[in-house]
Amino acid sequence: MLRRIKWLFFLCLLMIVVGVLAALWLLPGTFSAKSAPPEWEIKIARFIRHMATPSHFLKMSNPVQLSSEILAEARHHFADHCATCHANDGSGKTSMGPNFYPPVPDLRDPVIQDMQDGELFYVIHFGIRFTGMPAWGKGAPEEDQESWNLVHFIRQLPNITPEEIAEMKKDNPMSRTEREQQDMLDQFLSGEDVDPATAHHH
Numbered sequence: 001m002l003r004r005i006k007w008l009f010f011l012c013l014l015m016i017v018v019g020v021l022a023a024l025w026l027l028p029g030t031f032s033a034k035s036a037p038p039e040w041e042i043k044i045a046r047f048i049r050h051m052a053t054p055s056h057f058l059k060m061s062n063p064v065q066l067s068s069e070i071l072a073e074a075r076h077h078f079a080d081h082c083a084t085c086h087a088n089d090g091s092g093k094t095s096m097g098p099n100f101y102p103p104v105p106d107l108r109d110p111v112i113q114d115m116q117d118g119e120l121f122y123v124i125h126f127g128i129r130f131t132g133m134p135a136w137g138k139g140a141p142e143e144d145q146e147s148w149n150l151v152h153f154i155r156q157l158p159n160i161t162p163e164e165i166a167e168m169k170k171d172n173p174m175s176r177t178e179r180e181q182q183d184m185l186d187q188f189l190s191g192e193d194v195d196p197a198t199a200h201h202h
């Protein structure tokens with residue numbers, strides 16, 4: 001009996017030592033967002049996320065009737081709220097996009113395009129915990145038409161035109177410097193006496 005307890009005690013001690021060593025080995029860098037998650041981690045995370053999406057959302061199809069007005073509205077919205085991370089064309093090629101862990105995906109990719117409408121809506125409304133993807137829905141999901149509009153827009157991303165992207169650039173958030181330059185240019189163009197080349201100081 002005593003021998004058994006001694007063994008058990010020894011085993012526990014060994015497990016603690018191994019645990020501490022493993023933690024010390026893993027911890028430095030564990031919380032860095034510099035690396036990209038390995039393929040298997042992405043697959044498992046996607047699977048778990050799919051399973052964790054309530055089934056009545058998965059079954060929903062977009063209740064918003066697609067129209068050019070709805071798409072135009074969603075384009076403005078996306079340019080203003082989403083493009084900082086996702087880029088106007090959905091490629092995710094922004095200064096922040098690739099540096100998240102996990103990185104911002106290309107929304108035109110089949111992995112995203114193959115998701116159900118309701119699943120995309122769920123992601124936009126509720127966000128994705130432990131990632132850089134915020135929750136955008138205010139109030140009850142039933143009243144969140146804007147996120148459904150965005151689902152329509154994401155579906156259109158693979159066919160977005162250069163003209164539409166140019167239009168979106170006007171809605172992208174601007175830094176103060178960009179805003180000042182723009183104001184200066186507007187004043188200049190409206191005939192006021194400022195020279196945009198020299199009037200701006202750094």
Ligand code: HEC
Pocket residue numbers: 078081082083084085086100101102103104105107112120123124128131132133134136150154
């Ligand atoms: C602050 C950065 C940021 C902003 C702003 C942002 N996203 Fe995201 N988004 C992310 C990141 C990071 C991911 C990747 C999350 C992951 O892979 O789990 C993501 C993922 C997604 C996905 C893919 C979900 C999936 O299953 O892979 C969709 C769709 C999406 N975002 C839509 C939007 C829309 C629409 C907006 C604007 C309303 C938006 N995002 C704004 C960072 C952002």
